[in-house]
Amino acid sequence: GENVEQHPSTLSVQEGDSAVIKCTYSDSASNYFPWYKQELGKGPQLIIDIRSNVGEKKDQRIAVTLNKTAKHFSLHITETQPEDSAVYFCAAPRMDSSYKLIFGSGTRLLVRP
Amino acid sequence: DGGITQSPKYLFRKEGQNVTLSCEQNLNHDAMYWYRQDPGQGLRLIYYSQIVNDFQKGDIAEGYSVSREKKESFPLTVTSAQKNPTAFYLCASSRGQGGDEQFFGPGTRLTVL
Numbered sequence: 001g002e003n004v005e006q007h008p009s010t011l012s013v014q015e016g017d018s019a020v021i022k023c024t025y026s027d028s029a030s031n032y033f034p035w036y037k038q039e040l041g042k043g044p045q046l047i048i049d050i051r052s053n054v055g056e057k058k059d060q061r062i063a064v065t066l067n068k069t070a071k072h073f074s075l076h077i078t079e080t081q082p083e084d085s086a087v088y089f090c091a092a093p094r095m096d097s098s099y100k101l102i103f104g105s106g107t108r109l110l111v112r113p
Numbered sequence: 114d115g116g117i118t119q120s121p122k123y124l125f126r127k128e129g130q131n132v133t134l135s136c137e138q139n140l141n142h143d144a145m146y147w148y149r150q151d152p153g154q155g156l157r158l159i160y161y162s163q164i165v166n167d168f169q170k171g172d173i174a175e176g177y178s179v180s181r182e183k184k185e186s187f188p189l190t191v192t193s194a195q196k197n198p199t200a201f202y203l204c205a206s207s208r209g210q211g212g213d214e215q216f217f218g219p220g221t222r223l224t225v226l
Binding site: 032044106 | 119144146153154155156158161163203205207208209210211212213214215216217218219220222
């Protein structure tokens with residue numbers, strides 16, 4: 001069945017270092033890959049997304065890369081700050097209807113001051 | 114100020130009782146979703162609605178019910194048939210087209226006493 005696998009489940013970095021979270025998906029027809037950030041006790045918020053016609057997208061300290069051949073996409077956060085500490089989720093469209101998403105299991109990022 | 118709201122933020126329920134969680138959006142979105150989030154897990158889809166007066170079961174619909182009588186409202190009822198209802202419940206909405214961002218509400222934490 002369709003699946004989105006996310007690794008690692010937890011990640012601890014020193015402030016200023018980079019953090020990378022990776023997701024793999026199963027449906028080769030998928031064409032939209034969002035990343036959400038969820039702070040404690042709040043709903044997830046979209047931080048960046050990428051569509052299948054590009055291989056990389058950047059927004060200040062955040063970037064997402066997509067490898068369609070290998071069916072994986074990654075979130076890169078550079079110059080991490082304590083406020084980056086949160087749970088991050090990747091997602092991909094479901095096979096039965098592209099407006100619905102299937103989510104990865106989440107990565108808890110801790111940025112140590 | 115557009116957005117999606119959920120109420121209440123915290124809800125306590127005795128075993129055997131039904132309880133209804135509210136979700137309202139003023140984004141003029143056609144599609145709405147309910148997710149369940151358990152610790153260490155991703156978001157699992159309970160129900161979704163692509164248009165008013167229509168809704169479909171998601172991956173874990175047993176023990177839940179919904180209605181979509183108005184475009185802006187998508188309440189979720191957790192029935193006594195749900196064996197393990199304690200969780201964080203998230204409502205989301207989108208335009209209902211492939212590749213659209215899903216906007217999330219702040220969530221409702223349900224605890225069964």
